[in-house]
Amino acid sequence: MFLNRRGKITIAILFVWTAVQWSGCGRSKLSITLAGSTAFQPFAEKLAEQYMTVRPDINITVQGGGSAVGIQSAISGTAQIGMADLVDLPEEAKALQATVVARDGISMVVHPTNPVADLTLDQIRQIFSGTIRQWNVLGGPDDPITVVSREAGSGTRSSFEQIVQQIHLPSDAIIQDSNGTIRETVANDKNAVGYLSHGLLNERIKALRVDGIECTVQTIKGGQYPLVRPVFLLTREKPEAAVADFITYILSAPGQKTIENSGLIGVE
């Protein structure tokens, strides 16, 4: 054989160690999987981390994929909790138990150097339908607009299109598959315009006023800002005790505080 005695012993020890680790994992830790909305994903991760310090016996995994994935995986059972941020839940999600855990504004974003600071809903409709194609129409530079949108299964996109109404996305619009990549794309393109969760704004992109109203926690709470949708957590009719407990934690004071601290709006 090509291994000497010491090599064999090392491999044997590694084998046993891995086996022990695996069996240990399976027995002592309950695991919960969340999947869906990429807008709520970072907050779910934060909440899961905090919850796991309180309940070290539970292991929570958070996956993205978009709201439609969240609904699909909650129905099929691949995830115990589906995350969806839609204005209205679709027909197939009616069989699930839905809990609103937060509200979230959709911010219109452009590159920080873009002089445009304000758009009306009608202008947004025209930009995302391809009728306005130049920034100079909107008081900006003499450059073409790069429209950045999401894939059709995105909750942010369907909420956005439902609120703004009558959007027919042009076929040359750039499609990104998460809130995070929208942010990267807009931050790296001075002609881009996109939309993403208010909680994911940072200094590398600029949020626009919509109909003259700035996208802030106050305006979303007060109902002046138009682009707002709820965040649903979807479970089967009777969730397991651990799953229900995690959702209760999110709705509790410390959970809601985490949500508010990171830019989302809690539920009263």
Added chain:
Amino acid sequence: MQVFGENTVRRILMGIAFSALFGLLLIALFIVKEGFPFLVKVGLRDFLLSSTWDPQAGRYGIYPMVVASLWVTLGAMVVGAPLGIAGAIFLTEFMPKPVMRVVKPTIELLAGIPSVVYGFIGVMVVAPIIRGHWGGPGLSVLGGSVILGVMVLPTIMSISTDVIAAVPQSFREGSFALGATRWQTVRMVVLKAARSGIVASVILGMGRAVGETMAVIMVTGNAAKVPHSMLDSVRTLTANIALEMGYATGLHRQALFATGIVLFVFIMILNTIAGAAIKQKARRR
């Protein structure tokens, strides 16, 4: 110490080898089973040649994606093949052997970089450069080609290096003896002898480029329309599947599996050509 007999070991190895083949067969069957009903219903011509992809409206034409995949892949070859082959020639013919033993594994290390990283470099570095110099959205065929061209470098370079190094030393000595310079020897003797192997390396690199998904999703912008220039944003076959498979149901889901069949056939054709090229070389020896 004899734990296993000769025969037992042979059977175990055979079992493992066949399980890999069996897995591949299952994957192929699964894709065909899910996608074929769609092809029958919609028809191959409508599917491949109509240029509107709008699942919500029930329009399933993947012509833009087929064109996009071809453009991006060919672009990647234009970027990657000359670099890879030139690099391989330099490594084998002009670089001292000890240096080559260090440089070659370093290049092969490129293959180990996750494609997300290439994608990020594309979004943060390549796309802004393209936008700044030539306009357009930056996330484009050109951007995808450049990134994929670099990604296929290790494949093309390491196989080409092996093929060129395998050309018998006597060929070169013969050429030198006739008074040829080093470059003449490379061009007229070595490259001729290694030609089919180099072709095979390029085709294998092409297979890699067609199948790459993550980096392409990030760099090409994913607009589902037929490109008119290298600066247009496009969506490749792989990107189309990866973007929509998560939430697709019913006919839409079947359409994505049918896209998978097209991709499968695409790659099989490429691999068959590569296989033929390698066989041709073996016959000539």
